[in-house]
Amino acid sequence: MEIDASLCNYLVAAFILLCFSFYHWYQRPKRFPPGPRGIPVLGVLPFLGRWIERKLYQWSREYGPVMAVRLGRKDMIVLSDYDVINQAFVKQGQKFSGRRHLSFYPPSHEKYGLVFLDYGPLFKSQRKFGVATLSGLGVGNSSMETRVKEETFYLNEAIRSKHGKTFDISKLLSKAIANNICSVTFGMRYDYDDTKFLEIIDTVLNDLWSISLYSRFHDPQVNTAFRSFSFEPKFRFIPPFRAGYQKFMSDLEFVKASLGQIIDEHDATFDGKNLRDFVDAFLKQIKAGKKEFTRKQLVGYMRDLLVAGTDTSSSTLLWAALCLLHFPDAQQKLYDEIKDIIGSEGSVSASHTTMMPYTNAFIQEVFRFRTLAPLGIIHKTNEDAELSGYVIPRNTAVIINIWAVHNDPDYWKDPGTFRPERFIDENGDFVKSNRVIPFSVGMRRCLGEQLARMEIFIFLVSLLQKFEFLPDEDESLPPLDYPSRASAFVPHPFKMIARER
Ligand code: HEM
Numbered sequence: 001m002e003i004d005a006s007l008c009n010y011l012v013a014a015f016i017l018l019c020f021s022f023y024h025w026y027q028r029p030k031r032f033p034p035g036p037r038g039i040p041v042l043g044v045l046p047f048l049g050r051w052i053e054r055k056l057y058q059w060s061r062e063y064g065p066v067m068a069v070r071l072g073r074k075d076m077i078v079l080s081d082y083d084v085i086n087q088a089f090v091k092q093g094q095k096f097s098g099r100r101h102l103s104f105y106p107p108s109h110e111k112y113g114l115v116f117l118d119y120g121p122l123f124k125s126q127r128k129f130g131v132a133t134l135s136g137l138g139v140g141n142s143s144m145e146t147r148v149k150e151e152t153f154y155l156n157e158a159i160r161s162k163h164g165k166t167f168d169i170s171k172l173l174s175k176a177i178a179n180n181i182c183s184v185t186f187g188m189r190y191d192y193d194d195t196k197f198l199e200i201i202d203t204v205l206n207d208l209w210s211i212s213l214y215s216r217f218h219d220p221q222v223n224t225a226f227r228s229f230s231f232e233p234k235f236r237f238i239p240p241f242r243a244g245y246q247k248f249m250s251d252l253e254f255v256k257a258s259l260g261q262i263i264d265e266h267d268a269t270f271d272g273k274n275l276r277d278f279v280d281a282f283l284k285q286i287k288a289g290k291k292e293f294t295r296k297q298l299v300g301y302m303r304d305l306l307v308a309g310t311d312t313s314s315s316t317l318l319w320a321a322l323c324l325l326h327f328p329d330a331q332q333k334l335y336d337e338i339k340d341i342i343g344s345e346g347s348v349s350a351s352h353t354t355m356m357p358y359t360n361a362f363i364q365e366v367f368r369f370r371t372l373a374p375l376g377i378i379h380k381t382n383e384d385a386e387l388s389g390y391v392i393p394r395n396t397a398v399i400i401n402i403w404a405v406h407n408d409p410d411y412w413k414d415p416g417t418f419r420p421e422r423f424i425d426e427n428g429d430f431v432k433s434n435r436v437i438p439f440s441v442g443m444r445r446c447l448g449e450q451l452a453r454m455e456i457f458i459f460l461v462s463l464l465q466k467f468e469f470l471p472d473e474d475e476s477l478p479p480l481d482y483p484s485r486a487s488a489f490v491p492h493p494f495k496m497i498a499r500e501r
Pocket of ligand 1: 114115116127134181304305308309310312313316372373376377378379438439440441443444445446447448449451452
């Protein structure tokens with residue numbers, strides 16, 4: 001009887017503890033946004049499915065455009081409509097522009113660069129410098145546009161060398177776009193078969209995708225170990241997860257050493273009166289003794305520019321190429337406009353954008369239709385903030401669902417249909433939409449937006465001026481609606497023919 005009584009006491013205590021833990025888990029702060037909690041410990045993770053942005057969008061129809069979703073053990077706020085995103089990131093930019101601490105990421109890397117810098121004096125100084133430098137002030141004698149135009153020559157030559165035979169354009173686009181960013185950042189372009197270049201680019205890009213929120217769920221290229229310890233950082237010390245973490249660390253060291261070597265070469269030939277590129281502009285700040293400008297910061301910044309500026313623009317161009325193959329009428333309209341405005345031998349420049357409504361509409365539709373970074377990069381609140389009547393406490397993660405904004409049926413007619421004409425008005429003019437936001441909005445909007453828009457326009461126009469793109473008749477085209485890689489939306493591999501005009 002005595003044993004039974006103590007067992008009973010234990011069971012009651014365990015039950016109370018369980019109820020208390022459940023209550024604690026279930027609790028949310030006062031006036032916190034509503035939203036799904038999922039199950040203890042894992043939250044909604046088991047219910048997200050493969051297309052997270054679509055699931056989050058479905059939930060937002062139930063809970064509203066400001067919604068709390070429990071991912072793992074923590075609530076994240078998901079903003080799913082243009083107006084609330086604008087309210088948060090633009091109107092209250094200062095409160096919503098933090099970045100979360102990535103506990104699995106070594107502090108020696110996280111504290112430097114730009115992408116993962118939390119809001120504060122260092123971020124402000126680096127962002128200001130980046131905006132000024134990338135907008136052309138101080139990036140050497142050669143403007144960004146000249147560099148991009150030079151690269152189209154090499155890209156066209158590489159495509160011409162295929163002699164009208166079927167080929168996969170994805171690697172060529174990646175290398176050409178990587179060359180643009182290398183040229184702007186450290187004044188170098190590389191041959192497309194330079195192995196050192198390819199090694200750096202591959203390593204840098206793998207790191208990015210392994211840390212993006214999206215890839216943690218679905219990217220088959222990211223190993224399971226990494227995905228696990230990104231949610232439970234302590235796993236990184238335990239075999240078998242440790243091996244994945246060690247590989248990640250050695251990649252980081254390799255990138256650091258390669259970029260360090262480029263900085264040394266710049267330092268040795270530095271001339272303060274002739275700044276050649278981003279690295280020179282940064283070195284000038286270091287030499288002037290500005291305290292936020294350090295060598296470690298420069299390495300981090302270079303890495304961020306390479307990571308953020310390569311796959312993003314090249315994948316957008318890849319989607320554009322796939323759309324050209326799926327919609328030959330659109331390709332013909334683009335070519336007609338190019339012939340009309342630039343001619344078959346003229347040189348394309350960024351100033352042509354204002355004269356080419358259909359090309360602008362096509363690019364804007366690609367941005368909308370195939371949202372490249374459906375969930376952007378996670379923000380964090382720096383202070384308590386109010387949004388749509390809810391209170392979002394300081395240090396809460398905030399995600400924007402750009403895919404939802406681009407596919408909102410209350411705003412877009414047939415959002416699932418690719419139709420550039422939706423952005424052409426009755427006078428045949430291009431209608432720029434502030435609801436197409438692939439670069440996000442506000443204080444942390446993409447730093448490379450200007451470069452990306454320019455390179456996408458110049459590459460697309462110069463390619464179509466010289467080539468007609470046709471599908472490979474022996475293979476069916478991959479679908480447009482589902483991407484292959486989930487960290488950024490990238491099409492499934494495909495081949496095509498470039499017939500010289
Ligand atoms: C089509 C091409 C591109 C797309 C769709 C894109 C998209 C984005 C998005 C969604 C963000 C997150 C903004 C936020 O946190 O609210 C971002 C940030 C960023 N992007 Fe891009 N990007 C592109 C090209 C580029 C290029 C070419 C560069 C390099 C020059 C670049 C550099 C950056 C940097 C440094 C950030 C971090 C900004 C910060 O944290 O303050 N991006 N981009």
